[in-house]
Amino acid sequence: MLLKITKYDIWFQFKQGFYLVYGILSLIYVLILFNISHSVRTEVTAYLILSDTTIIGLTFVGALVLLEKQQNVLQSLFITPLKLSTYLAGKILSLTLISLIVSSVIGFIPGGLTTNWLWTLVSVILSSMFFTFLGLGVSARVNSVNQYIAGTLIGGMGLGVPVVLFFIWPEISVVFPINAAIDLMITRPEVQTVKGIIADVSVLICWNITGYLFARHQFNKYVIER
Numbered sequence: 730m731l732l733k734i735t736k737y738d739i740w741f742q743f744k745q746g747f748y749l750v751y752g753i754l755s756l757i758y759v760l761i762l763f764n765i766s767h768s769v770r771t772e773v774t775a776y777l778i779l780s781d782t783t784i785i786g787l788t789f790v791g792a793l794v795l796l797e798k799q800q801n802v803l804q805s806l807f808i809t810p811l812k813l814s815t816y817l818a819g820k821i822l823s824l825t826l827i828s829l830i831v832s833s834v835i836g837f838i839p840g841g842l843t844t845n846w847l848w849t850l851v852s853v854i855l856s857s858m859f860f861t862f863l864g865l866g867v868s869a870r871v872n873s874v875n876q877y878i879a880g881t882l883i884g885g886m887g888l889g890v891p892v893v894l895f896f897i898w899p900e901i902s903v904v905f906p907i908n909a910a911i912d913l914m915i916t917r918p919e920v921q922t923v924k925g926i927i928a929d930v931s932v933l934i935c936w937n938i939t940g941y942l943f944a945r946h947q948f949n950k951y952v953i954e955r
Contacts, residue, residue, distance in 0.1 A: 730811060734819030738793075742823060747789060751827060754781070755834045762839035774841030775914045779907065782831045783853055786824035786861025791877035793820070794868035803952055813948055817941070821861050828857035845918055848926065852913040855933035859906050862940030869947035906936040 742748065758777055762770060797803050832853040836842040842849045867880040909932040916925065 731815050731818055731822075734811070734815060735822045738819050738823035739826065741793070742789070742827065747785075747827060751782075751785070751831045755831050758835040759838050762835065762841055767840075770839065770841040771915060774836055774839065775911065778832045778836060778842075778849075778853060778914070779856065779910060782828050782835070783856040783910070784860045785828045785831070786821070786857055787864040787881055790820055790824060790861055790864035791868040791871075791881065792874070794865065795871070795874060795877065798872070798952075813945060813953065817862075817865060817944055817948070820865060821858050824861050825854055825857045829853055842914065845914065845916070845921075848913045848916075848921070851930065852910045852933070855930070855937060856906060856910040859933065859936050859940045862937065862944045865944040866940070866947040869944070870951045904932060906933055909933050909936075 758781075762774055762777075765773060794803075829850065833850070836849055836853075837846060864881060868877055871877045871880055909929040913926070913929045913933075
């Protein structure tokens with residue numbers, strides 16, 4: 730069932746032009762990165778990935794869920810044997826796939842993050858999943874694009890503010906998901922420690938669990954029980 734749902738989501742996203750849009754953006758980003766200095770390429774690449782590609786799920790999942798609501802797809806789905814956890818997992822897997830492809834293209838082709846490729850990919854996957862869970866939770870509650878944008882802006886601002894703290898108190902601020910992702914991505918391999926990696930990954934996993942519980946609660950309350 731999960732494989733079918735994921736395949737359908739990927740097909741639907743391809744049909745709606747998601748892959749085309751991010752294919753064009755990837756090309757633009759690669760051209761930009763090839764034309765900036767190597768001394769700042771790592772930081773700029775990390776910024777592009779974290780500010781755009783890892784929040785693909787947050788950007789697009791609202792439109793997907795709202796469209797399914799308008800077409801009464803959700804009501805039809807949840808009277809079938811389909812479990813809510815399977816539905817959520819399909820959205821997570823399909824949107825994380827786009828994020829992973831785009832992040833790999835702009836992170837590795839210009840060479841900005843090739844020295845730390847493993848933890849860059851881990852960071853992209855975990856942060857993309859978290860933002861998609863956040864988008865799913867918000868989209869379950871709202872009924873219009875404007876409401877969704879307002880909800881995600883509030884949540885995004887709350888999560889974005891701690892980025893400033895990363896450059897002031899990095900040891901403390903990594904309790905926030907975006908900061909843990911930054912730390913995994915830009916810390917040079919020669920100074921990265923096992924303890925630091927475990928801490929960053931653990932923080933992101935904990936936030937993903939919280940995000941999943943939030944999304945599941947919102948769907949149960951505003952979609953299934955309605």
